[in-house]
Amino acid sequence: MGNTYYLAVDIGASSGRHILGHLxxxxxxxxxIYRFDNGMKPKNGHLCWDAEGLFGEIKAGMKRCKELGKIPASMGVDTWAVDYVLLDKNGERLGDAVGYRDKRTEGMDHKVYEIISPEELYGRTGIQKQIFNTIYQLMAVKEQQPELMEKAERLLMLPDYFHYLLTGVAKTEYTNATSGQLVSPATKDWDYELIExxxxxxxxxxxxSLPxxxxxxxxxxxxxxxxxxxMVMQPATHDTASAVLAVxxxxxxxxxxxxxxxxxxxxxxxxxxxxxxxxxxxxTNEGGVDYRFRFLxxxxxxxxxQSVRKELPVKYSYAELCRMAEEVSAFPTVIDVNDQSFLSPDSMIEAIKEYCRKHDQAVPETPGELAAVIYQSLARSYGETVWEIEELTGKTYDKIHVVGGGSNADYLNELTAWYTKKExxxxxxxxxxxxxxxxxxxxxxxxxxIWDARVxxxxxxxxxxxRA
Incomplete structure (x- = not known):
């Protein structure tokens, strides 16, 4: 008897891949079995995702299953959070698939706070303020393109949209919906009063509906x-919710x-x-599998x-950048990695240097120094966050599980152990x-x-x- 295959289409902000799995x-x-590039590109004055191109890549990877003779029993798509499309009465997309790094949301938090205070909004949704959350993106549409809101008949988060293109069925999956700051953690449903x-x-x-x-x-x-x-099956369509299921x-x-x-x-x-x-x-309190909240x-x-690597004239591998960072690990500069200047700069290298000059710190010049500043600063941020989690939950933790692509960066793992004093x-x-x-x-x-899956x-x- 042959294997039963399942297909995960995992689309990240910089690349996507098709992975077949079986037991x-x-x-x-x-x-x-298939990999492709992704990224936001300027279109009509905004940073947008190429939704048609991505759907073409989804189908291209599926054709590879046929070529291999490994037909999946089911498949599911996951992506990043907060981005969405609007459909008209004919089920056609309205406008472009604008991405979360687009600057249209600047000032939209203030528009939202004219209606509801940040304190009440968090109390209702439990979601961390990020200027690119769906709630602020929709305010930008309401303010800047009201005709789109008027014509819209359905909102679908991006993975839901790809499922819709595959099947013709429009369904909204829970984990991704929660990230937009419009779902109640009490009812696990849209906060319709807030929306109105x-x-x-x-x-x-x-x-x-649930994963x-x-x-x-x-x-x-x-x-x-x-x-x-x-069959097309909803996984946890928010990539982090899927990653947490796999801890x-x-x-x-x-x-x-x-x-x-x-x-x-x-x-x-x-x-x-x-x-x-x-x-x-x-x-933030994002929805997870089995209604478990991702408090993160x-x-x-x-x-x-990633941004620094793209800008460097020599195309170093991440392993090489880690090694060069380790060689200059005594470089003294540590920056706030969550500073807004690093969200979508024209040049990440210049943004880091400008931040250092502004804060009277040594300015990194070599690729190794730039990498050292980033990795050291990330690890320090992890250390601060551990302390906050323990303070807020009243619990002490002795382990940190690092999953995802960054788990392969041994130098960062060593720094994380040192800064957090955890295994x-x-x-x-x-x-x-x-x-x-x-x-x-x-x-x-x-x-x-989920416990059987984790084992x-x-x-x-x-x-x-x-260990430190």
């Missing part, structure tokens, strides 16, 4: 194009870092913590080193795809629940330990 002797086996107060069209917000929900079979024209049919621990109280373009650092809670002190510390802080993450357990690197696949396998009955992942992949 073999109780272990999860992965096969990356803000002047958004409440009819565009459809019913919310593991069937969206539907592929549309005939999609099935004909890719060469097979399968290889059976303990309730652990700290995790989902380390990629962003570093999402936090713990899981059974109830959202919407207290004022959590708001002031800038923690967004830290700028590897976006900074750092690094891996697996493919956490998001693993969580996506695990949700599908749980829905199919091949894994019992399976722990037994299937190498986990490396770092």
């Amino acid at each position: 073999e002797d109780g272990k999860m086996v992965l096969e990356e 107060r803000l002047g958004y069209k409440k009819e565009i917000f459809g019913p919310i 593991g929900t069937v969206v539907g079979p592929l549309k005939k024209e999609v099935a004909d194009e890719v060469g097979f049919s399968c 290889p621990s059976t303990e309730e109280d652990v700290i995790y870092i989902s380390s990629g373009t962003w570093s999402l650092m936090g713990t899981e809670l059974k109830e959202a913590d919407c207290r004022e002190e959590s708001r002031r510390a800038n923690f 802080k967004n830290i700028m993450g590897l976006w900074m080193i 750092v357990l690094a891996g697996p690197g493919e956490a998001t795809a693993l969580g996506n696949l695990a949700a599908q396998m749980i829905a199919a009955g091949e894994l019992k629940d 399976c992942i722990r037994n299937s992949f190498e986990i490396r330990s770092f």
Whole structure:
């Protein structure tokens, strides 16, 4: 009897990949079969995602399944959070798929706060203030393109939109919806009263369903194009929610870092913590699998080193940058990685240098010094965040699980252990795809629940330990 395959389409801000997974002797086996580039590009005066291009890449990777003779029983798409599209009455997209780094949201927080205070908004949603949250993006549409809001019949987060293009069925998945700051952690549904107060069209917000929900079979024209049919299943479509599902621990109280373009650092809670002190510390309560809340802080993450690497005239590997940073580890400068100047600068190298000059710190000049500043500063931010998590939860943690691509950066793992004084357990690197696949396998009955999935992942992949 052949293997039952599942397909995770994991699309990040800089690249995407198709990963086939199956169970073999109780272990999860992965096969990356397709990879493609991604990124926001200027279009009509905004930074936008190429939604059509991405959908073409999704189908291209699916065709690879056919070529390999490994047809998945189900598939699911996960992406980053907060970005969405609007559909008109004919189910066609309205406008461009504007990305979260676009500057249209500047000042939109003040427009929102004219209607609801930051304190009340956090108390209602538990979501950390990020200027790119869906709530502020929609305020930008209302203020700058009211005709789009008027014509809109449905809002779909980006992975929901790709599922819709695959199946013709519009469904809204819970974990990604919560990130936009418009869902109540009490009802686990849209906060329709808040939506109406803000002047958004409440009819565009459809019913919310959980990871593991069937969206539907592929549309005939999609099935004909890719060469097979399968079910489309909602994973935790927010990539961090999928990554957290794959944290290889059976303990309730652990700290995790989902380390990629962003570093999402936090713990899981059974109830959202919407207290004022959590708001002031800038923690968020994003929805997770089984209604477990991801109580975490967004830290700028590897976006900074990714941006610096792109700008350097020599194309160093990340391993080379880590090595060069280690060689100049005594370089004294530490910066605030969450400073707004690093969110979307024209030049990351110049933004770092300008920050250092402004704060009377030694200015990094070489690639090694730039990398050292970023890695040291990230690790220090992790140390500060651990202290805040312990303070807010009243718990002490002895381990930090680092999952995602950043778990492969051993120098950063060593620094993290040193700054946090905790054991750092690094891996697996493919956490998001693993969580996506695990949700599908749980829905199919091949894994019992999230704990069974986490044990399976722990037994299937190498986990490396770092201590101060």
